[in-house]
Amino acid sequence: MHDVATEVTLVVVVGILLIGAVATIANRIGVAAPLLLVLLGAVIALVPGSPEIVVPPEVFLTIILPPLLYTAALRVPAVDFRRNLRVIGYLSVVLVALSALAVALVLQSIWPVIGFAAALALGAVVAPPDAVAATALGKRLGLPPRVVTILEGEGLLNDATALVLLTTAVAAIERPGSSEVEGAALVGDFALAVVVALAVGLVVGYATVLIRQLAGDRAIDTAISIATPFVSFLAAESLRGSGIVAVVVTGLVIGNRSQIRIRATRRAQESATWSTFSVIVENGVFLTMGMQLPAVITAVDEGERHLAGVVAVGLLLCAVLLAVRLAALPPLLAWLRHHAGRVQRGHARLAERLDSVDTSTKRGARLRYAHIVRGHDITALRDQRLGWRDTLAIGWAGMRGVVTVAAVQTLPADTPMRAELVLAAFVVAIVTLLVQGGTLSFLVRALGVGKNASDRRRAELESLVGEAIDAGIEAMRREAEVNGIDEMIVEVASERMLARRDWAAHVAEVDPDDPSTDVAQISRLRHVAIEAERVWLDRVRRTGRFDSSTVAVAQRIIDREEIGLQADEDEH
Incomplete structure (x- = not known):
């Protein structure tokens, strides 16, 4: 039993190492990894004593x-x-x-x-x-x-x-x-x-x-x-x-x-x-x-x-x-x-119905939302x-x-x-x-196919990220007004959103457990901004206003900001 378990473990380990090596080689020479693995597997099977x-x-x-x-x-x-x-x-x-x-x-x-x-x-x-x-x-x-x-x-x-x-x-x-x-x-x-x-x-x-x-x-x-x-x-x-x-x-x-x-x-x-x-x-x-x-x-x-x-x-x-x-x-x-x-x-018939519906009611709001989503769908599928x-x-x-x-x-x-x-x-x-x-x-x-797609995505990404940052900064300003946080701290947090700067030296000098420090307050504001950006991005994603690949890139940017913020807090 022990010998069988050892043999199975050895086969699995060797197989994983071979897969990693072949995948790396395939990427470098431009050949599909599955084809090389089929060939390698056939060669291994022909070796006397190889496991069945x-x-x-x-x-x-x-x-x-x-x-x-x-x-x-x-x-x-x-x-x-x-x-x-x-x-x-x-x-x-x-x-x-x-x-x-x-x-x-x-x-x-x-x-x-x-x-x-x-x-x-x-x-x-x-x-x-x-x-x-x-x-x-x-x-x-x-x-x-x-x-x-x-x-x-x-x-x-x-x-x-x-x-x-x-x-x-x-x-x-x-x-x-x-x-x-x-x-x-x-x-x-x-x-x-x-x-x-x-x-x-x-x-x-x-x-x-x-x-x-x-x-x-x-x-x-x-x-x-x-x-x-x-x-x-x-x-x-x-x-x-x-x-x-x-x-x-x-x-x-x-x-x-x-x-x-x-x-x-x-x-x-x-x-x-x-x-x-x-x-x-x-x-x-x-x-x-x-x-x-x-x-x-x-x-x-x-x-x-x-x-x-x-x-x-x-x-x-x-x-x-x-x-x-x-x-x-x-x-x-x-x-x-x-x-x-x-x-x-x-979509045109739905627009006509909206003209006779009070959009402040729940039913009207649903119809208006459906009209917006369908409009974005039509635009995306046309483009x-x-x-x-x-x-x-x-x-x-x-x-x-x-x-x-x-x-x-x-x-x-x-x-x-x-x-x-x-x-x-x-x-x-x-x-x-x-x-x-x-x-x-x-x-x-x-x-x-798709030759001109990169320019359009770049322009969309610039617009999308800009609007997401605006939503985050606006959320920070509201949070600062409610909690009496100094306007200067809001500006500092906004600058960090626009361009992440190296401020590790300053962070190292303050007490990480003191919530009254500027570092703690900025961290709090950044969390609020990131949460607002995520909510806003999710709303945009569901309406289909931007291309999904553009939204995905913006999501990764926000994720990196959140991961970096979490790393700062864990480190200190």
Whole structure:
């Protein structure tokens, strides 16, 4: 027992070190880290005496996927997600279902022996793109914020559609004497799973923010943060909901509510924790895939079909997936343009209603707020209107990744031609990462997508930060008037907000426990100003007046100010 534990610990430690080293090398040479890790894993598996890695399928679905999706959801602005919900829903539900069906039909025509259920299972496995690599590269290349948000949202929700399809197909495979998939049951299961997941995700999200807001200890806060995605996932699954959707909703709630409810130091710590976990786990999946690849190839070679034929099928599926994705985007673009006209007409009708409503009443205030929000939505969507270049970039960014690699290993052992299906899924993941992932940067540069976005964001940021500072200074002035704080101290605190200065020597000379010192009063005023800035920024974020990427930068600036203030107080 001790030897087994030692071996497992050694494998994990070596794996983490290899992941860190390969990720560093990949960044320097400009190659996708997953591809290098697959190659390294295959080489390790061929070394005599290397350990055989067998990961139970449940580990992928209950331990790996929830935190990965939760981490991604924390970074998605809720306003942008809401504005693009139609696009995200089309890509993550309609397109995934069409892709899975297309793959199933092609696969069954090539390998009739596997049956439609097994073919649909593989279709569900390869249908959802993993947008993590695409969005990371997109941000680096300066893709428009709307395109990045669409890719992030698609990558979060399409897994739920794929896993519901996969679960239904696997149930048909395991059903004695039947391999048929019932369409009505599939739609009903999906609807129930989504509704339950939405409810669970919202409850867990809001409850977690409240609990973490009241938690006084940083260690407890971190423990709650780590447990949150698993609590949301297990609660939804126990109620027959989609754990994946629940985790995404929880992440969206916490990611957007915590910016005003949870201290910046704790949010910074949470971000670092989950980023590290995400890098290790996601890359670990590809390393494990590489280590399993030789065994899968051997199983295929020993079967009735040749290895080259299975690889060719995998390449054909790549072409099918890309063709379906590109074909589905022009109708989406036409639909969005039609919908934009309807939204503008609705906004005009709402303006007419406001003329006959007393805006001082609650109902009038709600209508006025809705009118303001809708106006900002229309402006933002008009400024970031999707064109054919944007949709082509979205279409080409459909790389398959962790979900495909993990989900295919959940196929039952008695699935017809299981080894061939697993290898075909591996081929799809590797080829799409290599071809589409490797050429996306060239395509984006050739299309010139997002070339002028930086100037606009810079101007927005300057305006946003200026207004936030004005709100903070005004709050300090009101606080000073109420508490009789000298005007000169207000001016000093204002100067520190405009340009942080080095005053450590002065701070060191005063008594940190004396609340009457100028240092203590300035610290108090700065806390008031930061809180006012956070409240104001949250109001701006919810109305959608500024671009979410600009708001995020302003939020980081305010967070750094708060973290610096907390560091000053902790030091003295």
